[in-house]
Amino acid sequence: MDEDDEHMMQIKIQAIKKLNVWFRSSNGIINRIFTQKAPVFGLVIVALIIFIAIAASVIAPNDPLKVNMSMRLEGPSSLYWLGTDNLGRCIASRLIWGARMSLIYSLCVLGLMMVISIPIGLLSGYAGGRVDTFIMRVTDIFLSLPTFLMALAIAGTLGPSAKNMIIAMASVWWSSYARIIRGMAMQMKQQDFILAAKAAACTHSQIIFRHILRNIASPIIIMATLEIGSIILAIASFSFIGLGAQPPTPEWGIMLSDSKEFIQTQPQLMIYPGIAIIITVMAFNLLGEGLKNAIQD
Amino acid sequence: MKKKCIWAVIVSALSLVLLISGCISNQVLNDTQNGTSGSSVATDMDDSNQFDSITIMVSGMMNPEDASPIESSTEMCLYEMVYEPLVKYGKGGVIEPGLAERWEINDNGTQYTFYLREDVKFSDGTSFNADSVVSSAKRWEPTKFSTPLTNVEKLDDYTVRLTFKENCYPVIIELTYPRPFRIASENSFDTNGNFVKMIGTGEWMVESYIPEEEVVMAPNPYYYGTKPSIKKITIRKVTDGGSRIMALQSREADLSLADLPSESKSIIESSKYLAVKNTEGTMGFFLMLNQENKILQDKNVRLALNYAIDKNSIVDNILGGDGVVAKGILPDTVPYVTDENSKGYSYNPEKAKELLAESGYMDTDGDGIVDKNGVPLSLTLVFQSEEYAAWKPMCEYLQAATKDVGIDIRLEQRDISAYYDAIWKNRNFDMIIYRTYEDSWNPHGFLRSMFYRAESGMSVCWYDSQLNKYLDEVIKTQDESTRQAKYDQIFKLINDEALIVTLCCPDKQYAYNTRLQNVTVAPTTYEGIEWQRITIAK
Numbered sequence: 001m002d003e004d005d006e007h008m009m010q011i012k013i014q015a016i017k018k019l020n021v022w023f024r025s026s027n028g029i030i031n032r033i034f035t036q037k038a039p040v041f042g043l044v045i046v047a048l049i050i051f052i053a054i055a056a057s058v059i060a061p062n063d064p065l066k067v068n069m070s071m072r073l074e075g076p077s078s079l080y081w082l083g084t085d086n087l088g089r090c091i092a093s094r095l096i097w098g099a100r101m102s103l104i105y106s107l108c109v110l111g112l113m114m115v116i117s118i119p120i121g122l123l124s125g126y127a128g129g130r131v132d133t134f135i136m137r138v139t140d141i142f143l144s145l146p147t148f149l150m151a152l153a154i155a156g157t158l159g160p161s162a163k164n165m166i167i168a169m170a171s172v173w174w175s176s177y178a179r180i181i182r183g184m185a186m187q188m189k190q191q192d193f194i195l196a197a198k199a200a201a202c203t204h205s206q207i208i209f210r211h212i213l214r215n216i217a218s219p220i221i222i223m224a225t226l227e228i229g230s231i232i233l234a235i236a237s238f239s240f241i242g243l244g245a246q247p248p249t250p251e252w253g254i255m256l257s258d259s260k261e262f263i264q265t266q267p268q269l270m271i272y273p274g275i276a277i278i279i280t281v282m283a284f285n286l287l288g289e290g291l292k293n294a295i296q297d
Numbered sequence: 298m299k300k301k302c303i304w305a306v307i308v309s310a311l312s313l314v315l316l317i318s319g320c321i322s323n324q325v326l327n328d329t330q331n332g333t334s335g336s337s338v339a340t341d342m343d344d345s346n347q348f349d350s351i352t353i354m355v356s357g358m359m360n361p362e363d364a365s366p367i368e369s370s371t372e373m374c375l376y377e378m379v380y381e382p383l384v385k386y387g388k389g390g391v392i393e394p395g396l397a398e399r400w401e402i403n404d405n406g407t408q409y410t411f412y413l414r415e416d417v418k419f420s421d422g423t424s425f426n427a428d429s430v431v432s433s434a435k436r437w438e439p440t441k442f443s444t445p446l447t448n449v450e451k452l453d454d455y456t457v458r459l460t461f462k463e464n465c466y467p468v469i470i471e472l473t474y475p476r477p478f479r480i481a482s483e484n485s486f487d488t489n490g491n492f493v494k495m496i497g498t499g500e501w502m503v504e505s506y507i508p509e510e511e512v513v514m515a516p517n518p519y520y521y522g523t524k525p526s527i528k529k530i531t532i533r534k535v536t537d538g539g540s541r542i543m544a545l546q547s548r549e550a551d552l553s554l555a556d557l558p559s560e561s562k563s564i565i566e567s568s569k570y571l572a573v574k575n576t577e578g579t580m581g582f583f584l585m586l587n588q589e590n591k592i593l594q595d596k597n598v599r600l601a602l603n604y605a606i607d608k609n610s611i612v613d614n615i616l617g618g619d620g621v622v623a624k625g626i627l628p629d630t631v632p633y634v635t636d637e638n639s640k641g642y643s644y645n646p647e648k649a650k651e652l653l654a655e656s657g658y659m660d661t662d663g664d665g666i667v668d669k670n671g672v673p674l675s676l677t678l679v680f681q682s683e684e685y686a687a688w689k690p691m692c693e694y695l696q697a698a699t700k701d702v703g704i705d706i707r708l709e710q711r712d713i714s715a716y717y718d719a720i721w722k723n724r725n726f727d728m729i730i731y732r733t734y735e736d737s738w739n740p741h742g743f744l745r746s747m748f749y750r751a752e753s754g755m756s757v758c759w760y761d762s763q764l765n766k767y768l769d770e771v772i773k774t775q776d777e778s779t780r781q782a783k784y785d786q787i788f789k790l791i792n793d794e795a796l797i798v799t800l801c802c803p804d805k806q807y808a809y810n811t812r813l814q815n816v817t818v819a820p821t822t823y824e825g826i827e828w829q830r831i832t833i834a835k
Contacts, residue, residue: 160710258689
């Protein structure tokens with residue numbers, strides 16, 4: 001019993017320490033982020049986008065799927081804030097719902113990617129030896145392939161749909177994360193407290209999940225934030241070429257490809273979703289960069 | 298980390314470029330309209346736009362090395378330029394002399410004797426005679442005619458007789474098809490009978506090509522008819538409608554045989570050097586329904602789909618007014634189609650709802666979609682937007698329109714080859730948007746291709762034993778009024794049973810640069826334009 005208590009104590013101390021890393025008033029990560037301007041800017045926009053995404057059904061002035069042929073290609077008005085597209089749908093509503101779709105899809109991709117890469121990376125890093133060599137050669141194969149092209153090929157074979165796009169992207173992009181996570185796991189493995197945990201007769205799964213995973217969780221979160229920007233971009237690209245979300249889903253990439261025909265006559269149809277993509281991707285990248293700098297310092 | 302920044306920069310740079318390029322092309326347009334900067338445009342012109350050569354655009358496949366006269370999926374305009382038929386399909390379906398100066402049909406209608414022109418040579422210089430016809434005809438698939446071709450004989454050097462099993466009226470029309478009954482040189486094939494090269498007797502021959510990109514055509518030096526005044530036609534494959542418009546604007550191309558997005562109409566209208574030839578087409582857009590689907594086997598559902606669609610709105614808003622509402626499966630420009638036999642269905646969503654309710658479809662869970670036994674009425678609609686840019690908005694409109702009566706449509710966009718595989722091979726669709734064939738194929742060839750089922754095999758669109766019987770009978774009917782009566786029965790059956798969902802019939806439009814003069818629309822859309830008549834303004 002004593003041993004267990006002591007063990008619990010240790011974990012609590014670790015947890016507090018970790019919280020301190022994030023929030024310690026003078027030198028915490030959060031604090032360091034707030035001293036930089038660009039990441040704060042990114043954070044504000046990201047927060048705004050997340051708010052828009054969550055409250056899409058309340059904010060959007062119209063049903064994004066409502067086709068109204070008598071109101072096609074109208075200019076901005078109080079009912080249609082940004083006007084209507086070629087089928088008389090409200091552009092503003094589609095953009096707002098598009099934020100939700102982009103975030104949902106990218107979180108799905110990210111989640112699936114982590115589900116694949118975390119166990120593989122941890123196993124590889126913790127086990128070492130032949131298991132490690134084998135897993136790393138497999139990830140090498142994946143890393144040597146051009147990822148976007150490979151994802152295109154997979155999505156093309158599976159057939160065009162949002163689900164298949166998510167599967168295709170995650171199944172190609174996981175490899176570099178597995179490798180990073182493996183590196184972090186290896187580093188952790190050599191720490192003294194792991195040795196202590198071993199001495200305290202913790203099982204392998206306890207060590208992996210309680211000690212290693214918890215300690216590398218925050219870098220993983222940052223890595224994920226860094227990645228959301230490029231994932232959103234990739235999702236829009238997939239939808240643009242017709243392999244991702246299917247019409248009439250209000251998705252930015254689809255809106256772009258729908259308005260291709262109008263680039264000369266109604267360029268605003270293309271500009272609005274384009275700007276939405278740029279702002280979102282930039283905000284996530286700024287935030288991710290800030291987080292990274294703050295941690296490295 | 299820098300990478301992410303670079304991405305952001307690239308994206309913004311790209312969008313800027315897009316914006317700016319849009320502005321620039323408008324500027325050039327405006328400048329030339331004001332006549333201020335003609336010189337900058339002149340320098341923009343590339344070699345293909347000299348005074349004796351033109352560039353045209355198509356959207357289909359461009360594979361001359363695979364363009365066998367018998368079977369291929371290469372664009373028909375290439376066939377029309379290179380290979381010639383024994384008889385030609387003229388304006389309004391009149392059969393005109395082609396390689397045969399005249400022809401005779403025996404009394405029981407099974408033997409066709411063709412008297413060939415004596416002044417014809419293939420583009421490789423070899424002469425054309427009865428042997429050429431016999432060797433070509435031997436390669437034809439005998440069963441591809443309405444009635445099997447049983448014998449081909451040479452009567453003398455310039456006389457050939459084709460014998461068919463039965464007396465079927467469309468045989469002479471089928472001989473006009475761009476494929477698969479045209480005459481190619483013996484040298485088009487290697488010793489094993491494999492196709493190697495396009496060699497025909499037509500006005501043009503293939504000079505050089507890059508597969509799936511462009512084909513350069515030069516006049517056939519041995520052509521017997523009037524020589525064209527242009528010396529080179531470059532046929533370029535451009536799959537995107539917007540790109541085709543831009544190529545016309547920048548004068549990279551002179552004419553588009555492929556469909557142009559209706560949204561770009563204003564661009565062409567406002568341009569001083571672009572014009573459009575508009576003709577009534579013989580083509581209709583429709584939804585093919587999958588007979589295997591249990592839901593669609595219910596006639597009420599098929600009727601409801603027809604009633605749910607406001608075709609006037611499609612024509613006005615999606616085609617930009619350049620077309621007509623489809624009543625029957627084929628437009629009334631096609632022989633044997635009358636108002637009486639193709640009544641069509643007008644827009645009536647209330648009636649659609651009633652019909653669905655009659656079949657037991659009710660919205661029990663309040664999600665706006667009707668269901669029956671707990672299964673919602675949900676169907677997939679497959680489409681592609683490479684050949685017809687209007688199909689995408691049209692399908693999105695259909696989705697919204699059918700939702701109003703409680704039918705859920707899931708859209709699936711496919712690339713062009715997967716789309717055709719769905720129709721001809723794997724049948725992986727509930728509904729698919731398709732177009733009718735054109736000109737010489739209408740109505741008998743198209744109807745048989747869609748609805749007819751031989752002993753083995755399937756019928757592509759829908760199988761109905763009664764319809765099958767009619768289709769068999771009609772081609773053997775010689776008397777004109779009985780034939781009309783038979784076609785009445787056929788069109789009525791398709792209409793009354795709602796075997797398809799009719800949509801609209803777009804006009805055929807060719808946008809071209811006004812430096813081309815005498816642009817004349819050919820009798821068939823496969824031929825497109827009468828190239829030999831075109832002259833170029835100096």
